[in-house]
Amino acid sequence: MNRRDWLTAAAVASGSALSMMRLQQHKYSRDLRPKRSRVAVLHTDQYSDKLDEVVYDGLRLFNLNVRGKSILLKPNIVEYIPGKPVNTDTQLIGAAVEAFLRLDAASVTVGEGPGHHRDTDLLLYETGLSDQLAHRKIGFVDLNRDDLIKTKLQANYSDLGHLWLPRTVLASDFIVSMPKVKTHHWTGVTLSMKNMFGIIPGSRYGWPKNVLHWAGIHESILDICATVRPHFVIADAVIGMEGDGPLNGTARRMNQIVLSDDPVAADVMSARAIGVMPEQITYIQEAARFLGNPRAHDIL
Amino acid sequence: MPLICKRVFRQIFCLKTLFLFRGVFEQLLAEIEKRCLSSGGWASGNSRRAGIETTCYALMALHNRPSLVRDHAVDLLLRTQNPDGSWPAFEGDDPEGCWTTALTSIALRSIGAPSGPIEKSIRWLLNNQGREGHWFWKWKFRTVDRAVQFNPDKYGWPWFPGTVSWVIPTALSVIALKQSAPCCRTEPIVNRIQLGTEMLRDRACPQGGWNAGNGIVFGSALAPHIDTTAIALLALTEGNDTTVVQGLNWLRQACVDCSSPYSLAWSAIACAVHRDEALNHCIAGLGKRLSSTDAISNIETLSLAAIALKAAEGNANPFEEVI
Numbered sequence: 001m002n003r004r005d006w007l008t009a010a011a012v013a014s015g016s017a018l019s020m021m022r023l024q025q026h027k028y029s030r031d032l033r034p035k036r037s038r039v040a041v042l043h044t045d046q047y048s049d050k051l052d053e054v055v056y057d058g059l060r061l062f063n064l065n066v067r068g069k070s071i072l073l074k075p076n077i078v079e080y081i082p083g084k085p086v087n088t089d090t091q092l093i094g095a096a097v098e099a100f101l102r103l104d105a106a107s108v109t110v111g112e113g114p115g116h117h118r119d120t121d122l123l124l125y126e127t128g129l130s131d132q133l134a135h136r137k138i139g140f141v142d143l144n145r146d147d148l149i150k151t152k153l154q155a156n157y158s159d160l161g162h163l164w165l166p167r168t169v170l171a172s173d174f175i176v177s178m179p180k181v182k183t184h185h186w187t188g189v190t191l192s193m194k195n196m197f198g199i200i201p202g203s204r205y206g207w208p209k210n211v212l213h214w215a216g217i218h219e220s221i222l223d224i225c226a227t228v229r230p231h232f233v234i235a236d237a238v239i240g241m242e243g244d245g246p247l248n249g250t251a252r253r254m255n256q257i258v259l260s261d262d263p264v265a266a267d268v269m270s271a272r273a274i275g276v277m278p279e280q281i282t283y284i285q286e287a288a289r290f291l292g293n294p295r296a297h298d299i300l
Numbered sequence: 301m302p303l304i305c306k307r308v309f310r311q312i313f314c315l316k317t318l319f320l321f322r323g324v325f326e327q328l329l330a331e332i333e334k335r336c337l338s339s340g341g342w343a344s345g346n347s348r349r350a351g352i353e354t355t356c357y358a359l360m361a362l363h364n365r366p367s368l369v370r371d372h373a374v375d376l377l378l379r380t381q382n383p384d385g386s387w388p389a390f391e392g393d394d395p396e397g398c399w400t401t402a403l404t405s406i407a408l409r410s411i412g413a414p415s416g417p418i419e420k421s422i423r424w425l426l427n428n429q430g431r432e433g434h435w436f437w438k439w440k441f442r443t444v445d446r447a448v449q450f451n452p453d454k455y456g457w458p459w460f461p462g463t464v465s466w467v468i469p470t471a472l473s474v475i476a477l478k479q480s481a482p483c484c485r486t487e488p489i490v491n492r493i494q495l496g497t498e499m500l501r502d503r504a505c506p507q508g509g510w511n512a513g514n515g516i517v518f519g520s521a522l523a524p525h526i527d528t529t530a531i532a533l534l535a536l537t538e539g540n541d542t543t544v545v546q547g548l549n550w551l552r553q554a555c556v557d558c559s560s561p562y563s564l565a566w567s568a569i570a571c572a573v574h575r576d577e578a579l580n581h582c583i584a585g586l587g588k589r590l591s592s593t594d595a596i597s598n599i600e601t602l603s604l605a606a607i608a609l610k611a612a613e614g615n616a617n618p619f620e621e622v623i
Contacts, residue, residue, distance in 0.1 A: 081523060116512040118468075119527050121598075122560035145345025145598070148390070164393075168346070185518050203344050203351060204389045206399060206459025206466070207512055214431070214463050248520035 028155040028222075028290040032229055037262035037293040038062060039269050040300035044238060045255045051095035055234065058259050059099050061300040064232070067104040072172035073097065074230070076180045076195045077112045078246065080126035085239045085251050088180045090132040092236050092257065096178060097138050111168050113143030113198050115208040120144060141168045144202035155226035157219035157286075158212070164204045169228055177230035177263060181240035181270045183249055187217050188281045189274065190246050191267040192233040192260075193291075196224045218283040225263065225291055233266035234259055237273050259300075264292025324590050328606040332358050333369045335599055340372035341391065342599045350376055350391040352400040356407035357603035360618040363411060363610070370411075377404055378417060385420035386428075397424055399459050399469035402476040409479050410618035422480060425473050426488050430455040430465025430499075437464075450514050456499040467503055467510045467528050470496050471535035478535075478621040500532050501543045508546030509554070526554050530566035534573055534619045544574075552578040561589040562601040568608035572617055583612045 042058045044051065073096055075088035093110060100108045110133060117123045120142045124130040133140050146166035153162055169175065179195035187194055197220070200209045212220040235258040243249035254273050260266035264287045271278040278284045278294065288294040336342055341350030342358045355373050362370045381387055386397020387404045405421045431437050432452040441452040456470025474496040477489050485493075505515035509524025510532045516522065529551050536544050548571075555567050555578055568582035590596070590605055611617040 079523070117525060119525070119560050119562050121601075122526070122558070122563050125559050142345050145347065145351075147343075147347045147349070150394075203347070203353070204393070206463075207468070208466075210458065210463035210466070211460050244518055244520055247522070248518070 027157045028226055030154060030226070031290050032226070033264075033290065033293055034262055036297045037260065037265040037295075038298040038300055039258065039260040039262075039265050039296035041269065042257040042259065043255055044257060045253075047089045047091040047238060049091070051091050051257075052098045054257070055092070055095040056099040056102055058257065059103060062232075062259070062261060064103060064261075066100060066174055068106045069173035070171070071100045071105045071108045071174045071176060072169060073100075073108065073110045073176050073178055074169075074195060074198060075110065075112055075129075075178040076190070076198065076236075077114055077123060077127060077129060079114075079117060080123060081247060084247065084249075085180065085241050086182075086247055087127050087129075088178045088236045089238065090128045092234070092238070093129065093178060094132045094136050096176065096234050097136050100176075105174070109139050109141055109168065109172070111141040111143045111146075111166070111199075113146075113166070113200065113202055115197065115202075118144075118202065118207050141166070143168065143199055144207075146201060148201055148204060151227060153223045153227050155223045155290075157222045158215035160211075160215050160220070160223060163224070163227070164201060165228065166199060166201055169199045174231045175228065176232045176234055178234045178236065179270070180246075181235055181237040181254070181258070181274050183242050183245035183274060183276065185244060185246075186213075187221070187283065189267070189271050189276050189278075189284075191270045192230055192235060192263045193221050193225045193267055193283065193287060196228060196230065197221065199224070199228060218286070221283045222286055222291070225287065229291060230263050232259070232261055233263050235266055235270045237270055240274050242274055260296065262292040262296070264288050264294055265296040268294045269296070324587060325606060325609045328590070328602055328609070329362060329365060332361055332599065332602055332606065333367060335602075336369045336373070339391075340376035342373070342603075344390075344600065345598065347390065350380075352377070352380065352387050352390060353403055354599050354603075356400070356403045357600050357607070359407050360410050361603040361606035361610075363616060363618070374408075374411065374413060377408060378413075381417050381420070385417075385422075385424035387421070397428070397461065399457070399472060401425060401428075402457070402469065402472035405476040406472065406479060406618055409476075410616065422477065422489070425457070425476060426492060428457060428461055430458050430470075431462060432464050449516050449519075451502050454495060454499040454502045456496040464513075465499055466513050467500065468512070468531050470499055471531045474500070474535040475619055475621070478537075497536060500536055501541070504532075504543045504547065505550075508543075508550035510547070524550055524554070526551065526558060526560075526563035527566045529554070530563075530570035533570040537573065537621055539574065548574060548576055548578075552576070552581075555582050555585065558585065559589070561586055561596060561605055562598065564589065565601065565604035565608040569604070569611050569617060569619060572608070572611035572614075573620055579612055583609065 143166045148164040151165045177192040184190040237254045237256040241249040242252040268278040341355035344351035344354040382395045386401045433455040438452040456465035457473040505524045506521045509529035511522040564586040571579035
């Protein structure tokens with residue numbers, strides 16, 4: 001080992017040790033773990049109109065009380081790459097809209113703030129989401145360009161202290177994270193909690209929201225989810241992505257939709273479905289201490 | 301068809317297209333004026349606060365149209381400048397500078413605003429750089445962090461101070477610096493233009509054009525974006541540069557099927573600067589999609605469309621370099 005290698009190894013080792021030490025300190029102000037966490041795994045082998053019934057039946061298993069509530073569906077719409085399962089499937093988003101309306105929600109809105117793409121309209125058109133929303137007569141909010149409210153973070157892993165967050169997110173009664181189940185080259189996996197990165201507005205933080213990367217991706221995920229914890233998860237694991245995700249990996253057919261009222265339980269289940277050990281994902285491990293339960297009490 | 305006939309045909313086509321869209325242009329300006337905030341400036345999307353980026357585009361669109369709305373927008377930009385010369389993202393934001401600084405400098409220069417605030421913003425831009433410009437991060441990106449392959453010696457500007465360089469903020473900053481009159485360009489300005497230009501070339505996608513940042517991540521080529529490519533091309537005006545040629549080639553292809561007025565407007569503005577024949581196609585596509593300005597909720601899109609239509613007529617293009 002020459003001097004340069006030694007210096008490099010020492011820097012990496014101290015960096016990792018510091019990072020682990022930072023994460024292992026108690027940095028949350030509220031324990032948000034529910035008494036009971038429920039998960040349902042729905043089996044389906046295709047994206048089609050049949051999803052309307054599949055998702056509705058799945059939601060009914062949870063006896064959710066969403067009557068009169070404003071629902072925000074937060075899918076994962078990142079980039080359009082023909083042939084690559086990068087984004088939450090639009091049929092599944094449409095089915096979720098329909099199901100919540102049938103459960104008497106007062107309103108259902110779809111909102112997303114793509115990380116790299118500034119032309120949100122083009123992205124919605126290319127992915128087919130604009131057609132799906134027009135067909136269902138559902139509104140879309142570009143969270144990158146929403147009205148913003150300065151919000152104190154409810155955990156302090158990233159040292160950011162506060163973030164400007166979209167009014168649509170803060171004003172919604174019930175937030176549903178709808179990730180595409182994928183591996184991710186920086187965080188191991190991108191699931192319901194990482195999906196919440198998309199609520200951070202580009203008009204304030206840029207495209208991508210690089211401030212969060214420098215504050216620590218795992219740390220930022222924990223701070224965002226501690227502040228805006230998704231009430232429910234509908235994870236698209238019908239066709240996920242493995243390998244070089246979240247953009248250039250390969251399609252992996254799993255034929256599942258994971259539903260849960262606990263984002264930590266949902267992410268543990270989804271990570272296993274894509275073949276990743278959740279115990280090895282730093283933010284999932286830490287989230288299990290205060291955001292949710294890693295093991296569901298009820299598998300519906 | 302002889303070349304001269306082709307050129308004449310293109311001219312006639314262009315004039316005909318622009319004539320058809322003359323009414324659309326006036327509608328666009330009226331719509332932009334109508335949507336201004338009572339406190340001055342324009343808000344982005346659903347926002348209720350004046351966004352600096354949005355206001356800059358609207359101001360460029362209204363350019364020399366005398367109106368109270370325009371004057372209020374200039375006042376807004378002048379009063380929101382931070383003491384260090386930078387601009388925040390929106391009115392009421394924390395006093396941290398960001399990428400809007402370069403854009404505001406371009407907008408204020410385009411309407412002939414006083415030079416003091418512009419000079420102050422240029423000084424801020426010169427003091428600001430992507431994090432990879434620091435020796436420690438250069439070393440890190442060369443040794444332990446090789447996942448994203450780029451040359452950290454070539455750096456530009458970040459979206460926010462303290463982060464790495466990205467294509468759009470770098471391109472806008474290069475344009476802002478290039479617009480400093482050539483007679484008065486100091487050595488630091490010349491050096492940063494050179495460095496920013498090299499950074500943009502270094503980050504181009506292998507197939508031509510630009511994604512948000514690097515062209516290759518974890519060994520995989522990323523696909524270019526239309527708006528980012530157009531903005532990068534506004535900063536790189538050397539026509540014989542291979543990266544520019546590849547970028548323009550990619551942009552011409554991408555515009556053919558593009559449905560978005562926002563991306564088409566940026567493409568038209570870039571094609572006007574490069575005197576590229578794809579301009580006609582972009583303007584025709586844009587006009588088609590602007591048939592109902594009510595359907596477009598986004599002020600940025602309306603403003604960029606107006607700037608594009610104006611640039612296509614050969615009138616002032618706010619992003620053009622001062623020669």
